[in-house]
Amino acid sequence: MEFLSEVGLFLAQAVSVVLALLLLVLGIAVIAQRQKKSGSDGHMEVRKLHERYRHHADTLAEALDPEGAKAAAKAREKAEKAAAKARSKARSKAHKRAQKEARKGAGKDSEQGAPRERPVTFVLDFDGDLRAAAAEQLREEVSAVLAARREGDDVILRLESPGGIVHGYGLAASQLQRLRDAGMPLTVCVDKVAASGGYMMACVAERIVAAPFAVLGSIGVVAQLPNFHRFLKKHDVDVELLTAGEYKRTLTLFGENTDKGRQKFQEELEETHELFKAFVHENRPALDVAAVATGEIWYGRRALEAGLVDELSTSDALLTSLAAERDLLAVRFVQRRNWQDRLGVAAEETVTRAILRLWQRGLDRRQV
Secondary structure (H helix, E strand, C coil): CHHHHHHHHHHHHHHHHHHHHHHHHHHHHHHHHHCCCCCCCEEEEEEEHHHHHHHHHHHHHHHHCHHHHHHHHHHHHHHHHHHHHHHHHHHHHHHHHHHHHHHHCCCCCCCCCCCCCCCEEEEEEEECCCCCCCHHHHHHHHHHHHHHCCCCCEEEEEEEECCCCHHHHHHHHHHHHHHHHCCCCEEEEECCEEECHHHHHHCCCCEEEECCCCEEECCCCCCCCCCCHHHHHHCCCCCCCCCCCCCCCCCCCCCCCCHHHHHHHHHHHHHHHHHHHHHHHHHCCCCCHHHHCCCCEEEHHHHHHHCCCCEECCHHHHHHHHCCCCEEEEEEEEECCCHHHHHHHHHHHHHHHHHHHHHHHHHCCCCC
16 A cells, blocks of 8 residues: 555656646747737638628518518519629729729829728727737738728727726727828727726727717726735845836835835826826817816716717617618638647636726626
8 A cells, every 4th residue: 555655646746747847838838929920920800790680680580471581582682683783884984994094193092992882881899908919909900901991981999998008008099090090980889898098099089989888988097016025024035126227116016115216106107197188188179188087987878978978879789770881891800829829818818807807896896
């Protein structure tokens, strides 16, 4: 029995060592993969939402009235064939006209091309985390939309985010600004939450549409960090922090923080808040920024009264109302990842969701 016990202990130790080595190798692989540039390591996915909505409607109609649905489908098919033929002729004429104008040097910008028979609404999605990691995906999607746009097209962004780091959401907002700078109409839809950095992105849009109980606002800046100095001092542990520059480090995790450092850190927070308020005012000049930039949040109805949003509706209601007259294309850039990177991202997203869940619980304790 003693021999078997020693063998079992040895095997357990061996397995532990192997697992530790595997985790180490996996960690190194994930870090190396993250250091690679993601530029072209992915592909674009496009879904035709208008066809999806029509398919759902046809399925229900067929279940309720099979004979009537068949007759309606035949009539629609006939009308679509006639419309497709007319569109083909119109495109052919437009192409010939564009070639003729191009030869004369008086044509429209070749990048714009001929207008479409039905304008297109490009539908983008942004699911924000603390780092605004989706900004990289948004970058690719905006670039693709700008390359494919035609006269009459616009963009709807379905935005969900409680905010996060300043520079991450600043970059995400700048990606949306590219659409505005190009003269492309932009609408942001908020079904659940667009707070802090999320609202920084939303305010870039010409129109903000929010659900009645969506959470918006939180125009403020927050920072917090633990300090282990007293704990380390109690256990006779010294931490050496060497800096060049008076304010290279204001508050630290392990050193002894000073009143001067706290004051400087607070000044930096106030400066960031002023930049945030100026950005909101620049994009929504009619908004009383002083009244709403208190760090508070508003539900959709109150946000409408305060001028934070322009309309109350859900993204589904808005999109289905447009499906009859516009083509709705959901555009999504999917980054290519190997299994090591997917595993690392999954672990990171799990931790991030846990942190966001705690943050949201602390944001508002009111429940229904």
